[in-house]
Amino acid sequence: MDWHAWVEHRFLLTVVNAILIIVVLHVVAKVANHMPAHIIGRSSSLDVSQRAMVQKLAGIGVIVVAVLLGIDLLGVDLTAPTVFSGAAGLAIQRI
Numbered sequence: 001m002d003w004h005a006w007v008e009h010r011f012l013l014t015v016v017n018a019i020l021i022i023v024v025l026h027v028v029a030k031v032a033n034h035m036p037a038h039i040i041g042r043s044s045s046l047d048v049s050q051r052a053m054v055q056k057l058a059g060i061g062v063i064v065v066a067v068l069l070g071i072d073l074l075g076v077d078l079t080a081p082t083v084f085s086g087a088a089g090l091a092i093q094r095i
Contacts, residue, residue, distance in 0.1 A: 021073050029066040033059050 036058040040051055071078065 018074055021070060025066050025070045025073075029062055032066075033062045036062070 037055045040046070040055050040058065043051060046054065
């Protein structure tokens, strides 16, 4: 196998891996989001608006965990955006 074919094979494998991780995390997040919504929906100690708020917060928590897990599994390096956002925050603060 020559170099270009190996690089192309490696790229396709990376793309398939990323798509697989995203699909699996999406399905797991959907299932994990349904469970607390069902449990909270059956709670009789909360009124309707409190149940809706807790369900929304639980859903947001599940999505945040799924996104952070996906970033970790995909191996995305967040060093540069972190440094840039810190520098942008300092620049805005001086204005």
